[in-house]
Amino acid sequence: MYGSQLWNITSLKVRMVYTQWRKADRQVLSVSYMTNCDLLPLIAYNMPLESILDCKYISFYKFIATSANKFVSYTAKSKIFDYTSTLSKNMAHLMHKYELDIYEIVSLSKYKVKDHSYYK
Structure with a gap:
């Protein structure tokens, strides 16, 4: 993500980006919204x-x-x-x-x- 080095990575807005990213991951991978976020990297190989x-x-x-x-x-x-x-x-x-x-x-x-x- 270009320019991410300028973000305050402890801010609430960045945490919200992580949450939205995981939601999008679930949609792209066609898995349930109940899928544990720790499993997403294993399913997506990233x-x-x-x-x-x-x-x-x-x-x-x-x-x-x-x-x-x-x-x-x-x-x-x-x-x-x-x-x-x-x-x-x-x-x-x-x-x-x-x-x-x-x-x-x-x-x-x-x-x-x-x-x-x-x-x-």
């Missing part, structure tokens, strides 16, 4: 939208924190401690959710990020 967006956000932070552009890298690393920024709120949420610290996030490979978010 990751839940929440995990997809978590991976995108972690990859986004990793990209800007390790950028060759020193200004971008500095801004990313300093904004992580600015608790009024969306970046800081999202990263604090993801670090708590996946039990990682910021240094582990930066060192994870793309595939490890997917594994970590999907199997957590």
